[in-house]
Amino acid sequence: MSATTTSTTMLGTAVQGRTWLRRFLALDSVVTTGNGLAYVAASGPLGRFLGIDAGLLLGLGVGLVAYGVAVGALAARTRPPVLAVRTVIEVNLTWTALSLIALFAWLEPSTAGAVWVPLQAVTVAGFAALQHTALRASGTQPIAD
Numbered sequence: 001m002s003a004t005t006t007s008t009t010m011l012g013t014a015v016q017g018r019t020w021l022r023r024f025l026a027l028d029s030v031v032t033t034g035n036g037l038a039y040v041a042a043s044g045p046l047g048r049f050l051g052i053d054a055g056l057l058l059g060l061g062v063g064l065v066a067y068g069v070a071v072g073a074l075a076a077r078t079r080p081p082v083l084a085v086r087t088v089i090e091v092n093l094t095w096t097a098l099s100l101i102a103l104f105a106w107l108e109p110s111t112a113g114a115v116w117v118p119l120q121a122v123t124v125a126g127f128a129a130l131q132h133t134a135l136r137a138s139g140t141q142p143i144a145d
Contacts, residue, residue: 013139017136018078018138020130020137021137022077023134025072025080025133028068028071028075028127029069031068032058032067032071035068036060038061039045039061040058040062041061043057043058043061043091049113050110050112051108051110051112051113052109071088074088085135086135088128090129092128092131095121096121096122096124096125099118099121100117103117103118104110
């Protein structure tokens with residue numbers, strides 16, 4: 001009885017982990033695609049507001065839309081492949097680091113931009129942490145990294 005209870009509990013946890021993983025991927029997709037569409041549609045006004053070059057925002061917007069759609073396609077899969085999920089996590093962490101480096105190394109944002117850049121970086125890092133945690137809970141990755 002104990003072995004049955006244990007395997008059922010583990011299965012429930014893995015299924016819940018996959019469900020949460022797909023939800024976190026979907027949320028990432030919606031936020032990323034929405035952000036990208038805003039950058040594409042309003043790169044001029046947003047660039048002036050944030051103190052960031054409109055051309056840079058437009059290019060980032062196009063990339064974000066493509067990335068957001070790809071993450072959404074991954075979220076739509078019943079069992080997202082581990083390598084693809086790990087790639088999303090790594091891309092999110094890279095985005096976070098590059099955003100903060102850009103803020104201090106070459107961007108000269110307005111006050112709004114100086115708030116927005118780290119805010120979106122922390123949000124993306126949060127997605128990476130949630131996705132990593134859900135991936136581990138799904139049982140599709142070894143416990144020790």
